[in-house]
Amino acid sequence: MSDDRRLPGVVDRDGERRVRVMAGLELSRGRAALALLGVALLFAVPDLTPLLPGVKLLVVHQGLLFGFAAVGLNLLLRHTRLVSFGHAAFFGAGAYATAVLATHYEVAGLFTLLATALVAAAVVATVVGYLSLRHTGLYFALLTLAFGQLLFAIAQGQQFLGGSDGLSVRPGPGRGGAPTILGQVFAPEVYELLVYYLTVVVVLVGLLVMYRLANSPIGNALDAIGQDRTRAQFIGIPTRRYVWAAFVISGVYGGIAGGLYGVAVKHVRPEATLHFLRSGEILFMAILGGFQTLLGPLIGGVVFFFLKIGGRNFTDYFDALTGVVLLLVVFGFPRGIVGSLGGDRSVRARAAAVRSDPTVVLEWAVAGVGRLGGALRTAARNVRSVFGGT
Amino acid sequence: MVALENVAIHTLNGVQYGFVLFLIASGLTIILGILDVLNLAHGELFALGAYVTSSLVGALVGAAFTPDSGLGFLLVVLAGSALAAAVLVPVGLFLEAVLLRPIYERDEVYQLVLTFALLLVIKDAIKYVWGPKPVRLEGVYSGINALATVSIAGRTFPTYKLLIIVVGAAVTVGLFYFFERTKTGRIVRATAIDREMATAIGVDVDRTFTLVFAMGAFFAGFAGAMALPPTQAHLEMGADPLVLSFVVIVIGGLGSLRGAFVGALLVGVLTRWATWLYPAMELAAPFAIMAVVLLVKPEGLFGSWGERA
The missing domain is CATH 1.10.3470 (ABC transporter involved in vitamin B12 uptake, BtuC)
Structure with missing residues (x-):
């Protein structure tokens, strides 16, 4: 890829194309698109609010x-x-x-x-x-x-x-x-x-x-x-x-x-x-x-x-x-x-997991209920311990 | 020329106010000193105590006693206050054992946010039960007018305020006795100094923590109950006591009961003097003392909790 065909503000970093916003801030393409969308949304708010009751x-x-x-x-x-x-x-x-x-x-x-x-x-x-x-x-x-x-x-x-x-x-x-x-x-x-x-x-x-x-x-x-x-x-x-x-x-x-x-x-x-x-x-x-x-x-x-x-x-x-x-x-x-x-237990990671295997939702639900039950049991034990019994 | 009897009356007013502040701040300071928790919901526990008392005393006055005699009225108020404070003990138990305990290990911002959330929830719970309008108490506390006033240095002084001083002094003595002389009190202090060591010698730290939090809630409620009669119960009443007990804690030293006592009386008396001599200074007076203490002795007048109560 030749340099002259590149858009201004686009740079290569570690073989990846990044958008340079300012010194020290270079976004990946996905993020740059998100940022642009966010900015556009902020400016569009006055036009959008009349549409929402x-x-x-x-x-x-x-x-x-x-x-x-x-x-x-x-x-x-x-x-x-x-x-x-x-x-x-x-x-x-x-x-x-x-x-x-x-x-x-x-x-x-x-x-x-x-x-x-x-x-x-x-x-x-x-x-x-x-x-x-x-x-x-x-x-x-x-x-x-x-x-x-x-x-x-x-x-x-x-x-x-x-x-x-x-x-x-x-x-x-x-x-x-x-x-x-x-x-x-x-x-x-x-x-x-x-x-x-x-x-x-x-x-x-x-x-x-x-x-x-x-x-x-x-x-x-x-x-x-x-x-x-x-x-x-x-x-x-x-x-x-x-x-x-x-x-x-x-x-x-x-x-x-x-x-x-x-x-x-x-x-x-x-x-x-x-x-x-x-x-x-x-x-x-x-x-x-x-x-x-x-x-x-x-x-x-x-x-x-x-x-x-x-x-x-x-x-x-x-x-x-x-x-x-x-x-x-x-x-x-x-x-x-x-x-x-972000992170590996993030929303995005979970969405990907659901796409590859929908039954994983059931697993999560069971685990979630288990955790909730565990928390409740701990709470009950804490309350009981106050009165002497354990 | 400042008349001597005026000085006496305003000082006495200040002492009474100081004892109310101490009742509130003592709960906050022992929770802070031992659990390392800044309980932002403390002011709402104070308010809850006041509201519960207004209902309890109202019921007691209606049902059992006719508070036409002064003594009967005082007994009813005392009984109502103690009962209301007792209602707050299970509330404290629940908050500590169920909500606070899971987050001791986490970043402290979470416990601040948690107690802030509790503040909001308790505030709205009060609004739900007693309604958004201030609870007027003329009917409930009409007995206060039947009390004879006490004459001090040629000036009259309300008996009820004297009662607050007496009760406050009794509670103070009781608290110091508890922490200095009783086995449980020493265990609590030992836990505050070194949690791990206390566990090692067989102290149930969890139980100690719950006990301390319930105690704090009890005193917050009791303070609300005792402070109530001359005024009205309203939704915003929790904010000022919370902030003033912060001031008291800063002056006295983090988590020091002795410091809280001295700080509370100092703030109480100086505020009442300021109200009398320079009314514009009323609000700023406690903060001015706080700023001076922060500049001169940032750790507060008395060190920290543990070695001495």
Whole structure:
């Protein structure tokens, strides 16, 4: 095959054709097609939502935004093995930054608002990180949750921040009740679309940056820190500074997502952005999608929001539904949606097995029932052992 | 000029609040210290205790007693609280033995997510049983008005708050006695220090863990029951106690009962003083103490669990 007939961006690696997205990221053809499909799907969402009853663009949009915050959280979770239970703090800091600027200072420019959201989240993450990164493990989770809830209490208590009613992001009269994009005022429908496309672009760029970061020397250092902090220190990695930097970057992702949430939803309430249940949900998205993967948290975010809307339609007990799904994920699919698609016991491997021999399903069912029975017996034995008998 | 009797009253208020905080935080801290589990559902167990108590005391007031005398009312409330807390023991047993035990060996993110899931489920279970609206308790706790107030330093102080202080002190003494002097308490502490060694000398670690978790659930429920009467039971009531007991644990030191006691009283008294002197500081006061402790003594005022209770 001669070089001149090759498409730009296509390279040969180990005898296989790969699509080069950027330095360090080369996808196999199948994956490149999937990625292209995913991107196209993201851009097509505004055209698809009218076809689906009960699905609004804003739902998908919010799912993407919270999922993006979860991508940030995942930097800590996947690499440094730190469980942050306070990521709503950064999301909320970003969202409130846009609301405060728009309401109290009449700032209308969308990009100014977003830049401020980024800075606000970075500042909050720097302070919270400084105080809580002295600890690891459960203690760290506890501290991040406490600081997040402090911000929630402040937002709810301060009149300046609107109390529990929150603040709207509608700067000044005569601007269509929405921020302006590059000085232009747009009709509400157009504005919604533009902000959505902006979100898609930000998410894609954010994912690429995260990929580069995870596969850079810094990412490797963070992996080392996650595996064994003492050993990482011995080989000369400045662990404190690295983890702190990762924490701030992770917070900035949350802040950008929060800022976009502010300008998209145009009203910021403490309950919806800062409450620690939101932190839990962000963590849930990462687990649901698969926290050992790059894309998992984002997909988890979108799935979670569909679950939320779908669940709200048929039950008042949406929280319990979330809880049960969470239990199922913890006990049944600990690797999450995306994580379950790869590996030798993956969905794809199983589908191939069924194609070659359909009776294997029966075997799995028997094994599954056996495992369930075993788990129940163990549980019963545990309960009995409490009362003395074994 | 700050009058002395005001200082006394606000301090007493703070001590009462501190004891409620200690009741909640003690359960959380022993579970954290011994099982290495951060139970995010602890606040919901607190709420569950409050709801169960409201129903139990309501039933007791309706059926057996007419709480026109102050003493009768206090007895009914105490009995109701103890019963409600007892209801939480089997709940704790179930949660630990069936749900938590299979995941001790796994990544800690899973136990956090699991207890978070339990938080959501318990919250909605409460909503299902008692409804989404706050449970008003004027009728149930009307007896509280029949109580004579106590006069302290020229100011009146509600007897019920005094009762909380007395009960809180009794529970504190009981807990320390349990962990310092009884055989079971020492076994629990030995398990916390070295799980493998405890197994080697014949301690049933599984059973110890279940016992500890049930104990934690009991105290969460008891705290909810005792804290309830002056207020109302509502769905969001679990969040603040959870976060405040986190603050208490950070101040006192991870999994230290002694630390939790000191931390709870510190937070209780300082919060009440802040509410009185600088109301704007009410929310921030506990966190301010926490931040200072984190900066000066990151491991907390008292070390960790085990060597001393």
